[in-house]
Amino acid sequence: MEGIVAMFFMLGISLSHLVTGNAQDYFDVGKFGAVGDGNTDDSPVLGKILAPNADARGKFKSENCWLCFQRVVGLIVEGPGQIDGNGATWWTKVPISERPTALHFQLCNDLRLRGLTHLNSQRNHIGIHNCSGVAISDLHIIAPSDSPNTDGINIALSTTLVISNTFIGTGDDCIAISGGTSNINITSVTCGPGHGISIGSLGEDGTSQNVDQVHVTGCTFNQTMNGARIKTIPGGTGFARDISFEWITLIASGNPIVIDQHYCNGRDHYCQDQEKAIAVSDVTFSGFRGTSAAIEAINLDCSKQGCRGITVDNINITSSFGKNLRVVCNNAYGTTASTVPAVSCLLS
Template identity: 50%
Template sequence: MAKPNGVCDRPTAVTFEGCNGLQLRGLLIQNSPRNHISIDGCNGTQVSGLTLYSPGDSPNTDGIDMAHSTHVSITNSNFHCGDDCIAINSGCSDVNITGVSCGPGHGISVGSLGKDGDFAQVDSIRVNYCNFTNTLTGVRVKTWPGGTGFAKNIFFDHIFINAAYHPIIIDQHYCNGASFCPEKGKAVQVSNVFFTNVQGTSAGPEAIKLDCSSDVPCQNIQLQNVKLTSSTPGKSKVYGTCHSAMGRFGSIPQVTCR
């Protein structure tokens, strides 16, 4: 039966729950009905050599969704999907992602976190040597107003962006596409987030967006050796915006926080 919004219930293609020492290698999944792979409550997971392929306009076809999982390694894989290539949700720690190519899709995201006032905790996430081509976003942290908890020690290093519409985002006013997301007096604390050696092009004008909560500002956000230009030859320069983020911003375009 269709849901009220017209979206049918569709299953995840492959789900792993409560696994220890999971090893997933060389898998191809094409045209998943919803998210391709779910990893929930797992410890010591190693993923490599995956190819996940669904059209860029297929709704909610995340590549890998993970939650409540620790010591996760994802390497040398290709993701083509209609939502986040990898989504790192609450309860995750010590996650290492290296050598992943994403596009189309919505990039690699921490979150979303804190929906409906939930407590969230994410710690020690490393995303290295990953490529993003024609994605909606590149590397992103997203939290809902009104949540609690923390997302900290997140490292995006040696990232190459090719025509992502929003290459770098921290969004503490996320509400799943709604145009107005008011603050609610609480927020998931975002801190120690490092964007280092991020190079490439932006398809949209706003290449860098640091939109943090006035109630719980982002702490120790670092942009180091970040250079993003327009993907359209001859187009005006891209820009960066910042609200309620504390840190050091060494980037092109320049970011000044307010």
């Protein structure tokens, strides 16, 4: 797929070659009845793509992706087709490291994804890595709540990206934002089930990672495990800054607001502080409305180096189970106003 400019792939319209699994597998969609003139609706011949079952996992080890696009400028992937990862045959049989991302984009600038339905990915549904100028809209991403590591959209090393008007209900993060990422705008996304919208985890194995200018607005968390979350692993370096979650609707969401600087990536329940930590600063949580399914509505658990410039205002979160909610702060510095429950533990 290298070196192809202004390609238009529609489920269906036209694509000359589609890479699956590794660089040696190509499919000419013209042989399946697609016209490929950029105008004809080819959806009758390309309406659904179904992944092979787990017995074929050897094909994916080299690229670690099923449908892979690399170094394509101006690519449009448009619906209303369906991409089915056949994940139920993979989740219980295959280790995480051997499961592919269903749809992966690497070094693809000016990318557009619209209208598709993504089902039951083997691992992450969509991967965006080393891309710039990406617009994602009107997607439906669906997997069972207990499907392991089935992130909806996973973003890393990318900049200038917009996600809008999308439904994501999976077994892991609805959207996961990793290091090297900046200028991300997420609007009108409904998340649930899933683990919420997460920045991180950052800093694993002492690495240096940066994330900035992430703005999440007008989104809904419906019975998610978490809501708005920033997670870093002790010992890393770099920063997570200029981040906002605003005008958020909560429907029995667990852990609605979380900064977790003692995250262990599943190894332990709580990792102790180290001499170094990702610097978390200039983070705003504003305009949250709805119900929490966890006793801790707000948990700002910062490293001993502290989180700076935290703003928590215009919050009204009540319990979905009839109990008084708690707020926890640890080394968190900032300002607060007009919050239910009260955030009296922020340091000035």
